[in-house]
Amino acid sequence: xxxxxxxxxxxxxxxxxxxxxxxxxxxxxxxxxxxxxxxxxxxxxxxxxxxxxxxxxxxxxxxxxxxxxxxxxxxxxxxxxxxxxxxxxxxxxxxxxxxxxxxxxxxxxxxxxxxxxxxxxxxxxxxxxxxxxxxxxxxxxxxxxxxxxxx
Amino acid sequence: xxxxxxxxxxxxxxxxxxxxxxxxxxxxxxxxxxxxxxxxxxxxxxxxxxxxxxxxxxxxxxxxxxxxxxxxxxxxxxxxxxxxxxxxxxxxxxxxxxxxxxxxxxxxxxxxxxxxxxxxxxxxxxxxxxxxxxxxxxxxxxxxxxxxxxx
Numbered sequence: 001x002x003x004x005x006x007x008x009x010x011x012x013x014x015x016x017x018x019x020x021x022x023x024x025x026x027x028x029x030x031x032x033x034x035x036x037x038x039x040x041x042x043x044x045x046x047x048x049x050x051x052x053x054x055x056x057x058x059x060x061x062x063x064x065x066x067x068x069x070x071x072x073x074x075x076x077x078x079x080x081x082x083x084x085x086x087x088x089x090x091x092x093x094x095x096x097x098x099x100x101x102x103x104x105x106x107x108x109x110x111x112x113x114x115x116x117x118x119x120x121x122x123x124x125x126x127x128x129x130x131x132x133x134x135x136x137x138x139x140x141x142x143x144x145x146x147x148x149x150x151x
Numbered sequence: 152x153x154x155x156x157x158x159x160x161x162x163x164x165x166x167x168x169x170x171x172x173x174x175x176x177x178x179x180x181x182x183x184x185x186x187x188x189x190x191x192x193x194x195x196x197x198x199x200x201x202x203x204x205x206x207x208x209x210x211x212x213x214x215x216x217x218x219x220x221x222x223x224x225x226x227x228x229x230x231x232x233x234x235x236x237x238x239x240x241x242x243x244x245x246x247x248x249x250x251x252x253x254x255x256x257x258x259x260x261x262x263x264x265x266x267x268x269x270x271x272x273x274x275x276x277x278x279x280x281x282x283x284x285x286x287x288x289x290x291x292x293x294x295x296x297x298x299x300x301x302x
Contacts, residue, residue, distance in 0.1 A: 029208055040209060042216050105210030109154055113205070116152060138159040139215065142200075146153030 014129055015071045016059040019081050021090035024051040025106040028095075049093060054111075055134040056085060058119060062126025072125035084118045108133055108141040116143040155202040155269055156212045160222055162231035165192035166247040169236075190234060195249075196274040197226065197256060198282075201266035213266035225259040249275040250295065257283045 026049040027041035037045045044050070058081065062071040088098055094106035100114045112133040120128045127145075134140040167190040168182035178186045185191070199222055201213050229239060235247040241255050257271040272282035282294050 027210070031208065040214065040216075104207075107205075107210035109156060109205045109212055110210045113152065113154060140157050141212075142155045142157065144153050 011063050012061050013064055013071050014059050014061045015074070015077075015126070016057050017074060017077050017081065018055060018057050019086060020053060020055050021086055022051060022053050023089050023092050023094050024049045025094040026050065027105050027107065029105060049095070052135050054089075056081070056115065057130075057132040057134075058115075058128070059130040059132070060123060060126040061129035065125070070125075072123070076125075077123075080119065080122045084122060085115055088118075108135045108139065112141040112143045153202065154205060154212060155200050156215075156266075157198050157200040157270075158215060158218055158222070160197045160199065160227055161194065162197070162227050163192060163194050164230050164233050164235050165190045166235040166242070166252075167191070168246055168248060170246050190236070193275050195230075195252070197222070198270070198272040198274075199260060199268070200270040200272075201263060202269040203266040213263070217265055218263065221263055222260065226256050249273055249279065249281045253281040253283050257285075261285075 026046055027044040028037055028047065029040070032040065058077065060072055060077065064071050088100070089111075092098060094101055094111065098106075098114070100118065101110060104110045104114075112131050115133065116128065116131045119131065129144060131143040132140055133143075167187065168185040169178050169188075173181065199218070201218065203212050205212055233239065235242050235252065237243065239247075239255070242251070245251050252275075253271055253273040256273065257268065260271065261268050268285060270282055270284045272280055274280040279295075279297050281296075284294075
């Protein structure tokens with residue numbers, strides 16, 4: 001985050017918004033045998049699928065605008081999350097209904113990476129800093145830019 | 152883009168903060184109630200974060216089906232429902248503060264074969280947490296935070 005035009009670490013604020021969506025999925029790799037699918041994916045291989053209440057935390061980093069005092073308009077972020085994530089994924093079957101996940105196993109890692117790619121170009125004020133996706137309260141995945149900004 | 156996976160585990164254990172290097176009075180002054188000779192206990196929460204490339208065949212950084220039994224064997228079984236000071240050999244030589252517990256858990260999990268251990272965070276209570284990250288400078292650095300957690 002030390003790049004051109006970006007604020008110094010001490011002036012940067014991180015803003016996080018949370019949304020929840022519920023979706024179904026199962027894990028199956030057509031390149032694996034039935035046995036291998038069961039061995040690698042365990043119960044998650046059940047072809048009837050199962051579901052989770054996913055909790056998504058999206059963090060935007062930036063310097064507050066001196067006039068508005070805001071890094072970004074949270075209403076705008078809410079609308080982006082509604083369009084990009086909720087409409088695509090809420091009450092959907094992730095194996096069949098989300099084109100961005102086609103050909104991928106809909107693991108928490110892959111879903112979070114898809115969400116990062118969907119959101120990054122849409123954030124105009126501040127910068128997408130982290131996508132944290134909880135599959136359950138006990139399991140989550142973090143995606144960040146990977147440039148050491150959060151070290 | 153960098154992706155990490157975090158899984159939360161729990162164990163309950165007792166400990167006593169006391170060092171023979173200090174006098175009785177000094178132990179009392181430094182550790183306060185935590186120095187009570189009979190010990191006391193906590194419900195510890197351990198967050199284990201691993202990082203690495205997402206395997207396209209499985210969609211995973213690491214299979215939770217491998218991580219769970221590894222953490223279970225290395226940490227949960229030897230720590231759960233134990234008196235840490237006496238039943239975990241490493242705490243015979245060093246005070247069983249949660250800084251040291253966090254560091255010991257990190258040491259035990261570092262050899263996880265399927266992904267790189269990035270961080271261990273231990274909540275001693277919902278108000279106090281301690282974390283250690285891999286390769287921060289020359290050391291694995293321990294950070295302590297006190298106060299209400301967001302989770």
